[in-house]
Amino acid sequence: MGCAEAMGDMHEIIDVELPSQLARVQHGGEGPPLLLLHSEANTSSWSDFHDELAANFEVFAPIHPGFGGEETPNWLTDVTDLSFHYKDLLEALNVNNPLVVGTSIGAWIAADLAIHFSSFLKGLVLFGPLGLRPAEPLPDLFIMQLPEVFSYLSNSLDGSQVDPMTGDAEMATAVWTDLATQARLMWKRNYDPRLSLRAHHADCPIMVAAGEEDRLTPLAYTQQYAELFDASFSSVSGAGHLVPVDQPAAAAALVNSFYSTLEN
Amino acid sequence: MELYAFHLMPYPKIDPEVREKYSSAWVVYPNSEYDPELGQQLYGEYLDQLAFADQIGFDAVVVNEHHQNAYGLMPSPNIMASALIDRTTNAKIAILGNGIALRDNPLRVAEEVAMLDVMSGGRVLSGFVRGIGAEYHSMGLDPTRSRSRFFEAHDLIVKAWTEPGPFSWDGENYQFRYVNVWPRPLQQPHPPIFVPSQGSAETLRWAAQHRYPLACTFVPMERLKQFYDQYRQYASEDFGYEAGPEQFGFTSIVYVHPDGEEAAAAELEPHIKYFRERAFTLPLPTFFPPGYTAAESYKTRIEIARELAASGGPTLTAGEPLIGSPEQVGERLERNLAACGAGTLMAQFQVGDMPHDKVMRSMELFGSEVIPFLSKDKVTS
Numbered sequence: 001m002g003c004a005e006a007m008g009d010m011h012e013i014i015d016v017e018l019p020s021q022l023a024r025v026q027h028g029g030e031g032p033p034l035l036l037l038h039s040e041a042n043t044s045s046w047s048d049f050h051d052e053l054a055a056n057f058e059v060f061a062p063i064h065p066g067f068g069g070e071e072t073p074n075w076l077t078d079v080t081d082l083s084f085h086y087k088d089l090l091e092a093l094n095v096n097n098p099l100v101v102g103t104s105i106g107a108w109i110a111a112d113l114a115i116h117f118s119s120f121l122k123g124l125v126l127f128g129p130l131g132l133r134p135a136e137p138l139p140d141l142f143i144m145q146l147p148e149v150f151s152y153l154s155n156s157l158d159g160s161q162v163d164p165m166t167g168d169a170e171m172a173t174a175v176w177t178d179l180a181t182q183a184r185l186m187w188k189r190n191y192d193p194r195l196s197l198r199a200h201h202a203d204c205p206i207m208v209a210a211g212e213e214d215r216l217t218p219l220a221y222t223q224q225y226a227e228l229f230d231a232s233f234s235s236v237s238g239a240g241h242l243v244p245v246d247q248p249a250a251a252a253a254l255v256n257s258f259y260s261t262l263e264n
Numbered sequence: 265m266e267l268y269a270f271h272l273m274p275y276p277k278i279d280p281e282v283r284e285k286y287s288s289a290w291v292v293y294p295n296s297e298y299d300p301e302l303g304q305q306l307y308g309e310y311l312d313q314l315a316f317a318d319q320i321g322f323d324a325v326v327v328n329e330h331h332q333n334a335y336g337l338m339p340s341p342n343i344m345a346s347a348l349i350d351r352t353t354n355a356k357i358a359i360l361g362n363g364i365a366l367r368d369n370p371l372r373v374a375e376e377v378a379m380l381d382v383m384s385g386g387r388v389l390s391g392f393v394r395g396i397g398a399e400y401h402s403m404g405l406d407p408t409r410s411r412s413r414f415f416e417a418h419d420l421i422v423k424a425w426t427e428p429g430p431f432s433w434d435g436e437n438y439q440f441r442y443v444n445v446w447p448r449p450l451q452q453p454h455p456p457i458f459v460p461s462q463g464s465a466e467t468l469r470w471a472a473q474h475r476y477p478l479a480c481t482f483v484p485m486e487r488l489k490q491f492y493d494q495y496r497q498y499a500s501e502d503f504g505y506e507a508g509p510e511q512f513g514f515t516s517i518v519y520v521h522p523d524g525e526e527a528a529a530a531e532l533e534p535h536i537k538y539f540r541e542r543a544f545t546l547p548l549p550t551f552f553p554p555g556y557t558a559a560e561s562y563k564t565r566i567e568i569a570r571e572l573a574a575s576g577g578p579t580l581t582a583g584e585p586l587i588g589s590p591e592q593v594g595e596r597l598e599r600n601l602a603a604c605g606a607g608t609l610m611a612q613f614q615v616g617d618m619p620h621d622k623v624m625r626s627m628e629l630f631g632s633e634v635i636p637f638l639s640k641d642k643v644t645s
Contacts, residue, residue: 072408072555074436142553143291143401164548164566165573173563180408180555187406 010054011046011061018088020081021073025089026061029054032122032259033098035090036061037106039128039242040141040182041153042174044068049244052252056259057099062089064109066181069174079105079131079185079192083113090120099262101255103127103244104153104216105182111229112192114202123205123262124231125255127243128214132225133191139216142183146175152215155240199228206231207258211239211246232258265601265638268324268358269317270481270515270610273310273344275334276617277302278542287547290333290398297334306337309620311344313613313627315351320631324356324389326610329363331395332402335543342376349384357384360458360479360610361391365410366403370417370438374424374445381449388451391458391479392418397556398546408555413437415470418457425454458513463491464561472498472507479610480514484579488514488604496605509601513608516600517615518586518593520629525588531622532587532615539616540577586611590633598638 011028026046034057038044044063053059065085066072075081086109090098099122102110107129114124141149147159147167162172208226210219212235219235226233234254239246278289279297286293314325327344330336338344341359348357357380362373381388394414400407416435420443423431429444449455460479461467471478472495480488492512499507517536521528552565572578583600586593597609613630614623 069559071558074412143549145547145549165570169563169566172566173559176554176562177559183406183554184408187400187408188404 010051016089016092018085018092020075020085020088021065023089024063027059029057029059031057033095034059035098035100037100037102037109038064039104039106040178041149042178043242043245047248049248049251052248053255056256060093060095066184067178069177072181072184076184079109079112082109083116086113087117097122099123099259101125103242105130111202114204115198118202118204121204125258126206126208127251128210128217128222128241129208129225130190131192131195132221132228133193134221138190142179142187146172153240154242154245155213156246196228202229205262207234209234209236209243209254211241211243212237213239214241216241266323266608268326268513268608268610269314269322270326270612271310271314271614272336273338274336274543274616278334280542283542288545288550289335289543290546291401291550293334310614311347311351313623314348316624316627318352318355320627321635322355324358325352326358326360328360329393331399333398342380345380356387356389358389358458359391360460361393363395363399364392364417364421365413366395366399366405367417370420371424371440371443371445374421377455378425378445378447378449381451381455382447386450388455389458390455391460393460397551397553400553400556401550407553409437410556422454425449461491463487468495469498471495473503477511477513482578482580483514483582485583485603488582492604492606509605509607512604512606513610514582514606515610515612516581516586518611518613518630520590520593520626520634522589522629525592528587535616535618536580543616544578590629590637594634594637
């Protein structure tokens with residue numbers, strides 16, 4: 001484990017050397033361990049949702065390789081590379097049996113992590129998971145103007161801020177570089193054709209949740225995801241695709257209630 | 265000085281009402297709008313224009329590669345180059361360029377360009393391009409791999425042309441147990457390689473290292489000077505040679521009219537407008553999809569996009585406009601080349617929806633009244 005720098009009372013940043021690369025982990029709160037895998041489009045920073053979770057859990061919230069302003073790393077080829085990256089991270093941090101919470105692409109990573117290593121995990125909460133082959137093509141985030149990307153992901157993010165022509169160029173670039181690494185993972189196929197063959201290996205309790213106003217993945221897609229992973233299903237009102245971004249308190253409440261159903 | 269005849273082979277019937285429903289004439293503009301019978305006529309006219317350039321003394325004719333759009337109808341530049349072999353006698357056939365990073369098998373480019381070189385008696389100039397961002401949407405290719413694929417495909421093709429086969433290739437992007445390209449090119453060690461550039465430091469340095477001439481399209485004069493100065497600096501400081509004018513070329517629209525600039529500009533204007541507004545427009549995510557370039561370059565792109573929006577569209581002429589009487593065009597052409605130390609002008613006569621007869625009149629005047637005027641100082645580099 002590397003250095004830790006204090007970030008006020010709420011959380012600190014821990015740098016961890018892994019075989020793949022350096023992992024940057026936001027760490028805060030007390031309680032049972034929780035691995036939080038963030039979504040796309042510059043949503044990796046410590047937020048209200050992190051604070052809500054940190055009230056009941058010890059939260060480990062790493063920044064995915066190639067996100068948060070970092071160039072897409074060469075070694076990264078698919079989501080399973082990230083599953084091994086995070087398995088290595090849990091071992092390096094000596095975090096045992098965490099609850100894993102993921103959103104969108106982070107939920108896909110969480111599902112894949114469970115397929116490979118479910119015996120090391122307490123359970124999964126997947127908000128708006130990606131990775132399943134859709135019946136109809138999903139909207140193409142990569143050809144959209146950035147404000148439109150935001151409108152497909154969330155009903156609370158302000159798209160005008162990331163308009164390259166009139167908004168904040170730095171913020172637009174941050175969203176664009178996150179999308180770049182997402183492109184590495186999702187450009188050719190925005191799903192993993194092996195997921196349906198392997199889902200049964202994710203042998204831990206799983207909850208799937210969708211925003212009722214999700215514009216990226218249809219409700220039927222997320223319900224099918226829940227069925228495939230033999231998971232319970234919830235929907236959250238007032239939320240788009242990125243449920244924890246739009247409704248952090250409701251999302252955290254779902255996590256808490258799911259956790260309370262798990263055996264110790 | 266070298267004169268190349270540059271062509272985009274655009275589709276001239278983009279319906280403004282249909283076009284309005286789409287963000288661009290690229291990628292998403294429906295191909296139901298393409299009329300193949302008109303297409304046959306257009307290919308005939310466009311090839312005739314390039315063949316005519318050969319007859320009036322141009323040093324090269326230029327074809328290029330763009331996919332799934334109404335901007336340029338040459339998804340396969342090698343097919344166009346092949347059609348030009350028998351229609352031309354002296355001119356080089358400049359493929360500027362093959363989108364080598366777009367090919368899952370770059371050896372196809374090595375094979376096709378070698379075929380063209382042999383068939384044409386060694387008249388091929390071989391440009392290599394990464395392909396603009398739109399091509400990555402159209403070809404279903406991950407743009408984050410684009411730079412790595414470009415450099416590796418280049419290395420593979422050059423080795424396939426220059427080292428005896430069979431050999432094996434085990435790269436990050438391409439793997440071949442047997443590389444043994446037949447035919448080999450006629451020009452030795454291989455056809456001259458050109459690269460276009462939008463000015464990234466990495467590409468400029470790489471081109472300077474290999475002594476590859478830069479061919480820049482639609483770059484304004486101030487930026488051309490920056491690019492060329494940077495290239496010359498890399499050449500002298502890092503690679504120990506002085507880069508001459510033969511290593512620099514750029515495009516300009518050319519329109520010659522016997523009555524001078526005002527008459528020429530008035531006739532040209534609707535075609536420029538068509539080109540800018542209907543054919544050229546590329547929304548930023550189409551032009552620069554996520555990962556196509558480094559984050560710093562994307563920030564520069566945002567600046568350029570803002571400048572373009574403020575100035576009303578892309579610069580089609582670098583330096584003084586090559587629009588007017590033969591004397592005006594000839595003098596300005598020489599001044600423009602001198603202004604940035606370039607040796608090659610890539611003249612684009614056909615613009616947007618400009619009809620064949622208009623193109624030919626302008627080219628005839630260029631051939632009869634500009635080229636002879638230039639040739640007194642014409643230096644072959």
